[in-house]
Amino acid sequence: MGPAQGTALYVSALLGAGVLVLPGQIASLAGPASLLSWAFAAAMGVPLAVVFAALARRQPDAGGVATYVGLAFGRTAGGVTGWWYFVAGSVGQAVVPLTGGYYVAHALGGGPVAAYAVAAAILATATVANLAGVRVSGPVQLGLAGLVAVALIAVVAAAVPQASVDRLTPFAPHGVAPIGAGVVVLFYAFAGWEAVAHLVGEFRDPDRDVPRATAITILVVTALYLGVAAAVVLTGTYGGASVDHVALGLVLQGVLGGAAAPVAAAVAVVISLGTTNAFVAGVSRLGLSLARGGWLPSPVATIRGGVPVGGVLAVAGTAAATLVVSAGAGWGTETLVVVPATLVVAVYLLAAASGLRLLRGWGRFCAALTVLLTAAVVPSAAGHVAVPLVVSALALLSRRALSAPAAAPRPCRPG
Incomplete structure (x- = not known):
């Protein structure tokens, strides 16, 4: 493929359901200064995409980030990194359906129970589709990306008559620290830079077209995300969970009136279902790779009819358990998203560090730049350092338990 098709596929990997709720959540966290969080997160994609493309060309492998880290720092580091990404992707499939659930609940006048019920239905639908071997084709995936882009453009257009620059002051009402915290959360929205690793071949x-596709993707994604973030800030559509969860729908309401809620709900369900289906498919294959490497129980490696049934059930089970726990605890996406976002920060930091050891020339320079930029965000994630530490401990305990030799059978004594 050429740069045009590559750009379309790359954009489709980056535009997901996170944009439905994160503009409001980040604005509530950092105020108008949240625009700096979005800009920084988008800028990090430039060197990061180059690093992943270079690593993929050097070592094409389905294990992705876990493979690169394993080559650079050993199998244990690679296995732990695989666990980080597997947990991030699995927990993320509770966050994504819940974003769609919020919009449907808002349209129906329901509360949290309705939102979680819709989220469970979206997750179940994606799980059944994956178990049945249903795959979202390239054109359909691109169509979903186009739908997201159109929806975001509509939000920006709807915000224009309602926007006011007066809402930019005070610019940082909560200080500077929330800007960094916002960047950490946005690692979840921008997760997908590693997709170029699967597209290089x-x-x-590649030498000519990958840089072009990457540059165009950066421009498109940055324009759309910053446009929506600005729309939410300049219209003042944020300030509490009930508003943040459906901010884009409320912005549209200024133009569409009462029709905005059902339209936004329909778009949110399609986006959430498409994103969940794609990630369950992708993360299930990582689970398969980890199980074959002895990092997850062997049933996770079960394949039937070419479908990684064990991986699909592991991802879906983790996501479902997350939904149950969060519903019981009264958590929303603003709480849940911390887990995958913090783990993605750790994954990207180690991936960039791997690039320092494995790459040369321009790729190595971009790896060094990525390490510096990601390290600048790490202090903002320090409050959640327990997340990667706990997952690391679980990974090592699982590896030890699965590699322990089976006990020899005790001989039977007569009588």
């Missing part, structure tokens, strides 16, 4: 001329 499909380009006719």
Whole structure:
């Protein structure tokens, strides 16, 4: 493929359901200064995408980040990194359906129970589709990305008559620290830079076309995300969970009136279902790879009819358990998203560090730049350092338990 198709596929990997709730949540966290959080998170994609493309060309492998880290720092580091990404992707499939659930509940006038019920239905639908071997085709995936883009453009357009620059002051009402905290959360929205690693081999001329596709993708994604973030800030559509969860729908309401809620709900369900289906498919294959490497129980490696049934059930089970726990605890996406976001920060930091050891030339320079930029965000994630530590401990305990030799059978004594 050429740079145009590559750009379309790359954009489709980056535009997901996170944009439905994060503009409001980040604005509530940092105020108008949240625009700096979005800009910084988008800028990090430039060197990060180059690093992943270079690593993929050097070592194409389905294990992705876990493989690169394993080559650079050993199998244990690679296995733990695989666990980080597997947990991030699995817990994320509780967050994504819940974003759609919020919009449907708002349209129906329901509360949290309705939101969680819709989220469970979205997760169940994606799980059944994956178990049945249903795959979202390239054109359909691109169509979903196009739908997201159109929806975001509509939000920006709807915000124009309601926007006021007066809402930019005070710019940082909560200080500077929330800006960094916002960047950490946005690692979840921008997760997908590693997708270029799976696309490199499909380009006719990777040396020429990958940089072009990456540059165009950065421009498109940055324009859309910053546009929506600005729309939420300049219209003042944030300030509490009930508003943040459906901020884009409320912005549209200024133009569409009463029709905004059902329209936004329908779009949110389609986006959430498409994103969940794609991630369950992708993360299930990582689970398969981890199980074959002895990092997850062997049933996770079960394949039937070419479908990684064990991986799908592991991802869906983790996501479902997360939904149950969060519903019981009264958590929303603003609480849940901390887990995958913090783990993605750790994954990207180690991936960039791997690039320092494995790459040369321009790729190594971008790896060094990524390490510096990601390290600048790490202090903002320090309050959640327990997340990667706990997952690391679980990974090592699982590896030890699965590699322990089975006890020899005790001989039977007569009588």
